[in-house]
């Protein structure tokens with residue numbers, strides 16, 4: 001299986017002041033710009049500490065959710081794909097990352113129909129899972145699968161659990177053979193051939209960890225889940241994610257990595 005968490009480069013986007021108006025399912029207390037910026041800065045520092053060269057794109061006030069740069073595009077070692085984000089307020093984000101990808105990749109493919117958010121796409125190495133969700137529809141998933149086939153990558157279309165924003169809100173690859181998953185997604189059977197560690201049921205969002213080279217980034221408040229990762233051989237890096245969580249976001253969505 002190809003390593004899918006060994007990265008030398010990453011692209012992030014500075015949070016805009018308008019991030020406080022980002023999309024969110026809950027109506028409780030919203031994030032502050034300073035809180036998001038603080039968590040973002042610690043995240044960028046963690047990527048650098050893991051050995052990644054991080055390029056930062058400027059804030060975009062017109063797109064409150066643009067700090068979640070994982071959603072409008074996908075990147076792999078040798079190609080990138082511009083997506084069509086499924087939320088109307090985010091659709092225009094793909095065009096804003098296009099120039100940065102064109103500068104960095106010889107091959108940039110473009111999804112031509114339907115909708116897909118990058119948060120719904122999990123690379124397991126031997127196959128890529130594309131989760132249908134409120135943001136990723138069947139046409140988009142099928143067109144994306146066709147693009148993967150062109151690049152000789154296997155993919156499978158699967159379902160995101162109801163009420164979950166993105167497929168990867170509920171899972172992450174933590175080593176070559178292990179997926180960390182919410183209990184509700186683990187029971188769906190999509191991770192065949194892999195070891196599955198279930199995140200603690202009372203720690204929603206904990207399964208969205210991020211493996212980067214020898215480091216495993218995980219939300220600071222998910223201690224019970226962290227305890228279950230006992231024999232995963234990676235240095236633990238605990239990061240504040242509370243402000244991001246107010247925008248239904250976690251760790252994977254803050255960067256594009258390759």
Ligand code: CIR
Nearest residue numbers: 022023068119247248249253
């Ligand atoms: C949204 O609803 O689109 C943003 N507030 C959060 C996006 C998080 N992205 C991700 O998990 N991949």
